[in-house]
Each structure stands twice: as structure tokens, then as C-alpha cells.
Amino acid sequence: MDSSRLRVLACLAGACGLLVGAGCDPVRSARPARSPIAADPFDDPTLRSGKPRVLVLMPEFPQTLEVWASLRQELRSDFDVVSRRIEPDAEVELIAEAIASVGPACIVVMDNPTLRLYKTYQQGSPPNTKHPPAIVVMTSFLEEQAGTLKNVVGIAYEVPAVTQFAHLRTLLRRPMKRVGVVHRGLLSGFIERQRELTKAESIELVSVKVGDSPDAEELRAALDRLVVQRGVHALWVLNDNTLLTPELLELAWLPAISGERPIPVVVGVASLVANSPQVGTFAMIPDHEALGAQAASLIFELADEAFQPTGKLIEAPVSIKTIINGKQARSYFGFNDALRAKVDEVVE
Amino acid sequence: MSRRRFARWTISAGAGLPVLTGATQALAADLMLLVFVPTDARVRSFEKQLTACLPGVNVRAVSRFRDFESSLQSGTDAVLTLQPVLEQLKLAVSAQGKRKGGDSKEPYLLVSAGAPVVPSTVGKMGAVDILGHSGMKSFVAQVSGASPKIKSVIKIEDLLPLLQLQAVDAVLMPERYLPTFQTNTQLDLRPVRVGSAGLPALATLTAQGRSIVPLVHRLTASINAQMGVSEWTVLG
Numbered sequence: 001m002d003s004s005r006l007r008v009l010a011c012l013a014g015a016c017g018l019l020v021g022a023g024c025d026p027v028r029s030a031r032p033a034r035s036p037i038a039a040d041p042f043d044d045p046t047l048r049s050g051k052p053r054v055l056v057l058m059p060e061f062p063q064t065l066e067v068w069a070s071l072r073q074e075l076r077s078d079f080d081v082v083s084r085r086i087e088p089d090a091e092v093e094l095i096a097e098a099i100a101s102v103g104p105a106c107i108v109v110m111d112n113p114t115l116r117l118y119k120t121y122q123q124g125s126p127p128n129t130k131h132p133p134a135i136v137v138m139t140s141f142l143e144e145q146a147g148t149l150k151n152v153v154g155i156a157y158e159v160p161a162v163t164q165f166a167h168l169r170t171l172l173r174r175p176m177k178r179v180g181v182v183h184r185g186l187l188s189g190f191i192e193r194q195r196e197l198t199k200a201e202s203i204e205l206v207s208v209k210v211g212d213s214p215d216a217e218e219l220r221a222a223l224d225r226l227v228v229q230r231g232v233h234a235l236w237v238l239n240d241n242t243l244l245t246p247e248l249l250e251l252a253w254l255p256a257i258s259g260e261r262p263i264p265v266v267v268g269v270a271s272l273v274a275n276s277p278q279v280g281t282f283a284m285i286p287d288h289e290a291l292g293a294q295a296a297s298l299i300f301e302l303a304d305e306a307f308q309p310t311g312k313l314i315e316a317p318v319s320i321k322t323i324i325n326g327k328q329a330r331s332y333f334g335f336n337d338a339l340r341a342k343v344d345e346v347v348e
Numbered sequence: 349m350s351r352r353r354f355a356r357w358t359i360s361a362g363a364g365l366p367v368l369t370g371a372t373q374a375l376a377a378d379l380m381l382l383v384f385v386p387t388d389a390r391v392r393s394f395e396k397q398l399t400a401c402l403p404g405v406n407v408r409a410v411s412r413f414r415d416f417e418s419s420l421q422s423g424t425d426a427v428l429t430l431q432p433v434l435e436q437l438k439l440a441v442s443a444q445g446k447r448k449g450g451d452s453k454e455p456y457l458l459v460s461a462g463a464p465v466v467p468s469t470v471g472k473m474g475a476v477d478i479l480g481h482s483g484m485k486s487f488v489a490q491v492s493g494a495s496p497k498i499k500s501v502i503k504i505e506d507l508l509p510l511l512q513l514q515a516v517d518a519v520l521m522p523e524r525y526l527p528t529f530q531t532n533t534q535l536d537l538r539p540v541r542v543g544s545a546g547l548p549a550l551a552t553l554t555a556q557g558r559s560i561v562p563l564v565h566r567l568t569a570s571i572n573a574q575m576g577v578s579e580w581t582v583l584g
């Protein structure tokens with residue numbers, strides 16, 4: 001492989017917003033940038049008497065700021081929204097101090113490191129501490145983590161397979177009865193939950209499990225099994241950094257999807273569609289503006305229940321943004337301009 | 349006359365167009381139209397379509413009620429939004445969108461997956477947020493006759509995932525979207541007809557904004573169809 005292509009692939013993998021793997025985080029792996037929003041989230045608002053307070057614990061990243069802006073917009077007439085910046089090296093005392101000084105009716109916790117810190121705070125609190133409900137957003141595989149926390153509700157960050165595949169079916173003029181996915185063992189539970197949900201849409205999720213550290217040969221064999229032997233109608237690429245290394249992209253993914261019969265590939269990060277070499281045809285990613293509105297809706301529900309959470313604790317994100325590779329989608333998969341209004345971005 | 353208006357007037361007149369036409373276009377040049385009408389198209393795409401058939405009008409479309417509220421405070425000459433939104437904000441209707449036959453309201457459905465629901469027994473209902481949290485409670489009660497917990501979304505298409513993920517018992521939506529939903533899903537959708545709600549309408553907020561009113565007749569059939577409108581009636 002020439003060095004320039006390797007560099008491109010390395011950048012791709014680094015920019016993925018990868019979800020699974022040591023030290024990876026869906027939010028912080030993205031490039032930090034100043035907020036495009038008008039208000040500074042960390043300026044304290046004038047507190048109004050009688051208005052419940054929502055404490056937001058968050059890092060300052062484009063994605064978290066987008067969620068924050070939407071959340072605050074929805075809440076501000078009914079709640080005072082007070083926000084605290086949580087850096088990666090923040091001490092747990094920062095959380096204790098913020099909760100003590102703000103006295104929130106509920107707390108919004110954004111991203112993995114912030115959740116880890118909040119968990120440390122809870123574990124260090126006296127056993128009889130009454131924690132306000134926390135709404136967790138933008139963290140990886142929240143359902144797996146939620147059981148270890150007290151009084152936590154939230155919205156998972158992974159876009160459900162059923163939402164992605166049903167939307168994909170509306171964009172393509174071809175059958176969508178079997179979708180293939182390669183995964184490692186640690187995501188078996190997640191895959192099973194997705195499989196159940198896709199059944200309702202008459203879509204079979206065909207999965208092949210690989211080892212914890214597969215090499216290119218093992219991954220290529222798994223992909224061939226799905227594409228050639230099982231004849232899946234699309235491939236779903238999980239945001240798992242172990243399966244998306246530059247070497248695996250070059251030696252397994254690209255050859256497997258560049259066969260004689262092109263297959264639509266759905267990815268969870270825009271860079272895999274937008275940057276060359278384009279692995280994905282369709283990127284379906286969480287809509288951060290809608291995620292903020294969904295979190296606000298959850299807070300209104302909590303308020304209606306006097307901040308005593310009942311019912312389902314972890315929701316799935318309901319809204320997605322779709323980015324497509326226009327050339328591929330048009331050339332191979334029947335995408336036409338009449339469908340342009342149903343996608344958010346077409347990369348040419 | 350601003351430089352921009354003057355330039356537009358000069359170009360129109362210079363092109364041999366009647367002076368009056370040039371002046372009319374010039375008047376429209378600095379007009380602001382704020383739009384909040386949920387459709388099944390992306391908001392930027394919808395804005396682009398509106399801009400194309402309203403030359404000289406600065407169209408800004410937003411997808412959320414709260415954005416609409418805050419944009420209103422920033423100032424605009426006219427707004428195009430659903431009639432219940434105008435009613436909540438106490439804005440007078442200058443032009444009303446109507447269905448074929450002249451009805452200014454459209455029928456709504458309560459749609460569930462698997463088994464039909466009795467509206468009064470629905471515990472959790474999905475709906476597009478057109479009025480904010482408290483306004484939606486009244487709207488849902490008025491249209492569906494129920495007082496459920498409301499799961500608000502910001503796009504019409506997001507109602508379908510609520511059913512796919514079993515996050516609600518039913519979703520409330522205009523009847524005209526049912527065929528699209530049926531095309532887009534294999535779920536066994538069960539619609540129950542409930543009440544009706546007002547179609548999009550135009551309200552003017554400034555004296556200048558009145559010149560936007562007749563322009564509703566320029567909206568294409570495609571744009572009107574996306575809003576559930578067949579014709580427009582200019583009032584007053």
C-alpha cells in the first residue's frame with residue numbers, strides 16, 4: 001500500500017467517532033472547535049425564582065454544543081439551564097461542587113468521560129445520598145452501562161438498525177430483506193436486540209461473529225460469507241475501531257465491497273462516505289439537534305412525574321441524518337433527484 | 349428606496365418590463381418571510397423550493413417551534429405556518445390554505461402498529477411538536493380527545509421510528525401522510541380517524557409584509573401539496 005493512501009485510511013479511522021474500543025469516544029474523537037451558537041453555554045443564566053434548574057455537565061465540542069443549543073432552546077421558558085464544562089482530566093469534586101451550588105431538579109450528562117466521572121461521583125457518595133435523576137446522552141452503549149448507575153435515564157447514541165434499514169429501503173429501488181453485519185463478541189447482546197427490532201420491518205439481520213482481534217483474512221472471510229454466500233442486500237458497518245483499522249479497511253472492507261455486484265454499505269460516520277476512499281454509500285448518524293429536543297422531551301416527562309423516573313429508562317435516538325455518496329447511489333442503487341429532499345447531504 | 353431596491357427596480361425597468369412590475373418586485377426585495385410548516389421534506393430543501401417561487405423574498409424556514417418563536421423575536425414581515433400556531437401566538441390570518449372543497453382544516457389520524465387503539469386509552473402518543481410542550485398538551489387533547497403522555501419529535505418522518513421502536517402506543521398525524529408511511533414500512537399500521545386541525549396560513553407582521561400576501565398564489569402545486577393545501581384564500 002502506498003504511504004499516501006495509508007495516511008488517508010489512518011485519518012479516516014481516526015475521524016470515525018468510533019464507539020467501541022479502549023479510550024475511544026464518539027464525541028471527543030472529533031475535532032474540537034468553537035461553538036457556532038450565539039450563546040456561551042458556560043455563562044450562568046439569571047436564575048428565576050420558582051423555575052426548576054437543569055444542570056448540564058458536558059465537554060465543549062461541536063456535537064455537544066449542538067445538542068446543548070437545542071436542549072436549552074426547548075427548555076428555557078420552563079427551566080433554568082446551568083452548564084458546567086467537564087474537561088477530560090476534570091476532578092470528581094467539580095461535579096460535587098456543581099450539584100451542591102446549582103441544586104438541580106435533574107442533571108444532563110454528555111459523553112463517555114463525563115459519564116465515567118459522574119459514576120465515580122455517585123460511587124464516592126454516602127450510600128443514602130438521594131441523587132437527582134440524570135439524563136445521559138452521547139455515550140456508547142448506554143444500556144450496558146446504565147445498570148451500574150443510580151437514578152439514570154437517557155438516550156442511547158447508536159442509531160437503531162431498524163430505523164436505518166427502513167430509511168435505506170425508502171431511498172433504494174431494490175429489495176432489502178437481508179442486511180449483513182460483522183461484529184465482535186462483546187457486541188453480541190446489542191446485535192440480538194437489533195435483530196429483534198428489524199424483524200418487525202421484515203428485514204433479517206444476518207450476523208457473522210469474528211474474534212476479538214481479527215486479521216484481514218478473518219474479516220474478509222466473514223464479509224465474503226455475508227456478501228457471496230448469504231447474498232445480503234446491504235452491509236451494515238458498526239462503529240468498532242478494531243474492525244476499522246487502516247489495514248482492515250484496505251485489505252478486507254474495500255475488496256469485499258468492490259466486487260462485480262456492488263452492494264450498498266451503511267456506515268455510522270460521515271467521514272466513511274465523505275472522504276476518499278469511500279467505504280460507505282450511506283452514512284446514517286444521530287441528528288444532534290433532534291437529540292437535544294428528545295432529551296428536552298425526556299426532561300418534560302420527568303417533570304410531569306415529579307422527577308421520579310418510571311417506565312423505560314433508556315430510549316433509542318429517533319432521528320437520523322442521512323449523508324449519501326451521490327455517485328455510487330445513483331450509478332448502482334437507483335437513487336434519483338426526486339429523493340434528494342429525503343437526505344440531508346449528498347457528497348459528490 | 350434602498351440601493352438594493354433601486355438596483356432591482358432599475359434592472360427590471362431596463363429590461364423593458366412595465367415600471368409597475370419592476371416596482372412590485374423591488375418592494376419584495378427586502379421582505380422577510382419566516383416559515384414553520386412541518387413536511388416530509390428536509391427543511392433546507394423546502395426552503396429552497398419556496399425561495400425559487402418567491403423571487404425577491406428572503407425565505408427562512410425552520411423545523412422547530414422554539415426556533416420559530418425566537419426567529420419571530422428577531423423580526424420578520426410575514427410568517428407562513430400552521431393555523432394552530434398562529435392561533436397560539438394570537439396572529440391574525442391574512443391568507444388561508446385550504447383543501448380541495450374549501451375546508452381550512454385537515455383530518456388527523458391516530459396510527460398504531462399491530463392493533464387499532466381507542467384514543468382515550470392511549471398512554472403515550474407521538475406527535476410532531478408544533479406548539480411547544482404546554483401547547484402540545486392542549487392541541488393533542490383537542491384533536492385526539494385524549495390526554496396521554498406526549499413524545500414530541502421535530503420531523504414527520506420521526507414518527508415512524510417511534511412505532512418501530514415501540515416507544516409509543518400510537519402517533520398523531522395528518523391523514524395525508526398515511527400512504528407514505530404505508531409505503532415506507534412493513535409494520536401493520538392501524539389508523540383511527542380522530543379530529544382535524546388547521547392547515548397552513550399566512551400572517552403579516554408589518555405593513556410591508558402585506559405585499560407578500562398575494563404571492564401565495566405563486567406557490568407551486570408541489571409546494572402546496574407538501575403542505576396539504578390545494579388553494580389559497582386571501583382574507584381582508
